[in-house]
Amino acid sequence: MQEHQLVDPYKRHLNYLRISITDRCNLRCVYCNPRLSNQKLHHKEVLRYEELLRIARIGVSLGINKIRITGGEPLVRKGCCDFLEHLAAIDGLKDISLTTNGVLLKKHIDRIASAGIKRLNISLDTLNPKKFQQITGHDLFKEVWEGIELAFQKGFDPIKLNVVVINGVNDDELTQLAELSFKYPFHIRFIELMPIGKTSMLDAKPLLVPEIKKRIQLLGNLIPVQKDKNDGPAMRFKFKDAMGEIGFISPVSNHFCKTCNRLRLTADGHILTCLLSDICEDIKAPLRLGLLDKDLKTVFLKAVARKPFQHPENLTPLAQPEQMVSIGG
Numbered sequence: 555m556q557e558h559q560l561v562d563p564y565k566r567h568l569n570y571l572r573i574s575i576t577d578r579c580n581l582r583c584v585y586c587n588p589r590l591s592n593q594k595l596h597h598k599e600v601l602r603y604e605e606l607l608r609i610a611r612i613g614v615s616l617g618i619n620k621i622r623i624t625g626g627e628p629l630v631r632k633g634c635c636d637f638l639e640h641l642a643a644i645d646g647l648k649d650i651s652l653t654t655n656g657v658l659l660k661k662h663i664d665r666i667a668s669a670g671i672k673r674l675n676i677s678l679d680t681l682n683p684k685k686f687q688q689i690t691g692h693d694l695f696k697e698v699w700e701g702i703e704l705a706f707q708k709g710f711d712p713i714k715l716n717v718v719v720i721n722g723v724n725d726d727e728l729t730q731l732a733e734l735s736f737k738y739p740f741h742i743r744f745i746e747l748m749p750i751g752k753t754s755m756l757d758a759k760p761l762l763v764p765e766i767k768k769r770i771q772l773l774g775n776l777i778p779v780q781k782d783k784n785d786g787p788a789m790r791f792k793f794k795d796a797m798g799e800i801g802f803i804s805p806v807s808n809h810f811c812k813t814c815n816r817l818r819l820t821a822d823g824h825i826l827t828c829l830l831s832d833i834c835e836d837i838k839a840p841l842r843l844g845l846l847d848k849d850l851k852t853v854f855l856k857a858v859a860r861k862p863f864q865h866p867e868n869l870t871p872l873a874q875p876e877q878m879v880s881i882g883g
């Protein structure tokens with residue numbers, strides 16, 4: 555019987571683990587993956603699938619019941635779908651989801667479905683193919699959109715589309731993106747741009763949720779949607795008669811640290827306690843030294859005990875993390 559042991563010094567119950575399975579990505583989004591940097595982890599530094607599964611099992615034995623797989627781009631890692639299948643078989647894990655840029659969705663959709671994944675978050679910052687190329691460095695909009703439509707046809711639910719709002723780049727498309735919620739049951743989530751790492755976006759002035767919301771409300775009244783107990787930080791709304799939802803995520807203007815229930819496992823085996831802090835515990839080294847599960851549990855508990863109450867008020871570029879692509883968002 556699983557007991558919940560992951561309670562931090564501020565009495566937050568941490569039941570959600572985000573696992574980045576690779577730092578590699580097939581896109582180069584301007585706000586995430588520095589185009590000039592080609593620094594990648596050596597494959598020996600990256601946790602092997604059996605190591606990831608062992609850590610996941612230990613997390614679940616301590617009270618993790620929700621896991622999101624992210625990256626880099628998780629679908630570029632060979633064997634990702636087999637891994638998802640093994641992960642889904644862990645007893646006690648109630649919710650597994652995948653965050654992807656959608657480029658390889660068409661290729662893997664059936665395996666993702668048969669692994670038992672139903673919840674997909676897909677990054678999509680624009681509906682304009684040229685702008686897509688400008689943001690991501692690749693002419694792959696059509697590929698991504700077809701992947702999203704296929705996921706819809708295959709019955710994935712919910713499908714959440716993550717839009718990072720970049721002032722002067724895609725803010726002219728906010729209503730167009732929001733309108734998708736009339737045609738599809740998608741959750742369109744607008745995310746404030748975080749000034750993370752050494753990307754070319756560091757000086758961009760972020761457009762904040764109050765302004766984003768005001769612009770989207772030109773389409774109609776936004777009706778609040780009751781939050782679910784397991785919901786993340788998105789504020790949820792809906793237009794009357796829409797099939798889908800609109801969400802706002804405000805890490806900059808109104809951070810949600812007070813209710814943070816997350817831990818992150820980086821591809822190189824660190825348990826990270828906060829997206830915007832470098833406080834972490836290395837779990838790979840003790841695991842590779844052959845320590846027992848009970849000792850690896852202690853590593854989790856140590857990380858939890860060090861979780862900061864909140865990230866810095868003023869988000870400034872930190873020495874670490876260098877870039878979002880290495881932590882997985």
Ligand code: SAM
Binds near residue numbers: 579586627675677718
């Ligand atoms: N490759 C996958 C993808 O594109 O969804 C997963 C990894 S990506 C790092 C996870 C999420 O982080 C994406 O939704 C992305 O838009 C978001 N993200 C990355 N950098 C960000 C930033 N500087 N501010 C806000 N969100 C960011």
